[in-house]
Every structure is written in structure tokens, then in C-alpha cells.
Amino acid sequence: MSFTTLDKANYMISAMARLLKDAESAFMGVASFLPFMAIVLAKKLYNPDLIWYSIVGYNPNPKHLPMSTVHPWISKYCDAKLQLAELFDISARGELDVVFLAGAQIDQRGYLNNSHVYINGKRVQFPGGAGGALLHATARRPIVWQGKHDRRIFVKEVQRITAAGKPYRVVSPLCIFKFDEKAGKLVVDTIHPWSSYEEIKEKTEFDVNDAPTTPPPTEEEIELMNRIDPHGIRKIVLE
Amino acid sequence: MVVMSLEEAAELVKDGSLICLSGNLLYRIPAAFVRELARQEKKNLRVMKTAGGYDVDLLCGLGCAKEVIAGFVSFEAFGLAKNFRKAVEEGRVKYSENTCYTVIAALRAAAYGIPFIPIADISKSYFVKERGFKFVENPYGGGKVLTVPAIKPEFAIIHVQKADEDGNALIYGPWFEDVLMARAAEKIIITTEMIVPKEDLRRDIDAVWIPSYKVVAVVEVPKGAYPGACPPYYDPDFEMMEKYANLDEEGLKKHIWEVRP
Known part of the structure; x- marks a missing residue:
């Protein structure tokens, strides 16, 4: 069986949406197409009471995926005003359940580097971690996601710690990691059907284990994803 | 009354100033003002913002900025902010990296009048x-x-939908850090989609969160956030952003004269 880029994005979104089934609240930052869709899916299919804190307001009700996940029109469909600074306060007070965070580098402790790396002595600059440093440290269940999976991204130890915290899950295009409390590091929880233990081992700098296959998205989930994002913008993340 | 032209307002900002910019990514950014700063070839600016994009990138790409105090600088779906990135990698700009929360904390301390x-x-x-x-x-x-x-910006530069001729200003939609930076800064420069009579602004008093007492300039700049958005009047110009994201330094120099104001 072969999987298109869109299929792979759908698997990742579906997995993230299911992680929100019992969540109390969720926040996603900028440039977050997959979390955006996962939250919409979770609210529609599994958890209508899920509280969505967004950058532009409290509990948005978007009808489709915008090109910018902080697009102005989202603020028109919110239940209440919520300024960005207050969202950080919510997390600092320990009131934020799930936060979606991306990492340019992710290490086996679950720490993220979105700052910069040095390759052969030359600095390569990333955008910065946005709100990640605070949110990773203070949200109850950080979910880390990344659209690519290779040895430069999934490293033993990040070169710079932009954000430190304990991820609840890490969703990659090859697999899903969870945090093993006893070992104090990430372990593979499920492997996507187009990948394998061998591939993940080859493309991850830290030690990995074999694991069961990630369950597929349901018809209902796929139909909803296609409705929210008919043009397949969500593919960009994996390209 | 502090109404003036874009050119006059930008002249208030001297080389080396610490400026804090309004909006977030492509949303209600003081884009026209930033282009005018670049046309006036400002140098050594220190630029502060939680999450910058076009505005910060342009000031870095054209050699106007020497320091960026921010938590994030990027173009979201349009990729990385190339000019910012290159300037930092080559050491022309110091990226005083923060997390958005600590930029806010520094502004809060300044706003509260505490060290x-x-x-x-x-x-x-x-x-x-x-x-x-x-x-x-x-x-x-x-x-x-x-x-x-605390970090106290010399200027908060804020693009809004409406202001009166004294600089009392209204924001529709999310404030981001704009109301906070107005409290924290020494001086405020307002660029606005339209200057309206005081009685019009009073009718919308629940949205008027920037009082005029520190405003030193009000400039009427329709489409002042372009290619960013200024809701409810216009959306981001995604086509222009895509074009912008691929400009080199020569392209940038043309861009600031071609896109007016």
C-alpha cells in the first residue's frame, strides 16, 4: 500500500486529534497547520467542550484552514476576547492542559531547539521559539510535532535548549514518541504504516524501539479534514 | 494636534533608537512606517517585538537594525525570514533572543514603573x-x-484602524502587545487607517485603549499595514508576501520605493 503526502498529514492530524479526546484545553501557536486541524477535528468529533485558546481570541470557530493560523478573520468567530499575553499567564498559572509545540531540533529528553545550530562552525539561524520556552515548562501536557524526521532533527542532545519540558507525545511523519517516566526519555509509542523500526532507527540519533502500528484515520475524520482544508494546504508541512 | 506626514514622523526616530513595533506576524504591522524608516536609511535601530515578520526582516535586510529583541521572526507559511536570518548569521544584527513571554515581562516592568x-x-x-x-x-x-x-522602548510604533488628531487611538480585534507597549514606551507614534473626528471615536469608546498623552505623531496612512492585514478593512496580500520572501537586498531596495506609502 502506498501513502501520499496528504495521507501522511491525515495520519498525523488524526493522531493529534485523538490525543485531545480527554483534554481540558489546548493552545497552538503560529505556523501550526496540523495542530489547527487537530483541534478543529477534536472539537467537532470527540470533545466539544475542549477549550481552545488561540492567539487571536478565546474559542474560535473557524470553518476552514486559513493560510495563516493567526489570520485576522479567526478573531471574528471567537467566544470572548483573549489577549496573547494572558494566554502565557494562563499557562504560567498551571491552567493550560495541552500545548502544541514544534521543534527544529528535538532531543531524547524532549527538549527543543528553535534558536540556532552550528554546522561546521557556521551558524544556522532559526526563527526563535516564540512562546515555547514558557509553554513547554508550564503547560500540563505539551505535544511536540515536526513535519520532517531525520538525524539532524531527532538528536541525542539539542545544541541549544530553547524550550525545556516533558512532552506528553512527539508526533513525527514516521512515528509517535511518548515520554517514558522511568527511563526519563522518549520511547516510540506507535509507528506509522509507511515506516518501520529500521527506518526510524536509521533516521534518529538516539536509541529507539519497535512498536505497534499507528491506527489509521477514520472515514469521518478524513471527510472532515477535506472539508476544512479542501485544497490540501496541510501538505506544506511535510514537503 | 500632532498630525504630520509619514516622512516627518519617521524623522523623529533617530539612529540608534529602541523601537517597539505593533501587531503580530502579518497582522496590523506598521509596515508603511517601517518602509519610510528604511527610505530614510536609519542605522543602528534596536527593534523590539514578540513575533516579527515582514517589518523586522525589512529593517534587518536594509541595514537599519543592529539588534532584534524578540521571541520569533518568521513568515509562517511563506518560510523563513531570509534577510533577518542572513543578517544574524553574518553577525550584522544581534538577535537578543527571548521567548514572547519575557518580551512581555520586560514591557510589563517598564509599564508598571518598576525595575x-x-x-x-x-x-x-x-x-x-x-x-x-x-x-x-x-x-x-x-x-x-x-x-x-524592564525594557523601556523610546518609541512604540502602533498601526491602528482609527485615531483622532491628538492620537487617541482605537484597535479593532486582538491587541497583541500594543496596549502594553503604549504604556511602557516613552513616546508613541500612531499610524492609522483614518483620522476621525473626536465624536466618532467616542462612539467607539470601548475600543479606544490608547490615550493620547504620550503620542508625539499621528499619521494617516490608508493600507499602512500592507502587505499585512488590517481587519476589518483588508486581508494580508499573500501573493506579495510570497514575492517578498524571495527578494534579495537589491530587490528590497526597490521594494521600499515601489510599495508606497
């Missing part, structure tokens, strides 16, 4: 040491608490 402010413990993040954020003993007990020093 520093305690924050949640994020001390594992590398930039905490690089920025020199220090722990102090909680005088009320309970151990140590991390702190962030």
Missing part, C-alpha cells in the same frame, strides 16, 4: 543566561524566583 519583574521558571532555556536574567530570593519565602529587567 524588574518576577516570572515563571524557564531557566533551562539557553537564552536566560545569555540575556542575564537573574534569580532573586523571594522575600516572602518559598525559595528563588527568576526575574526579567
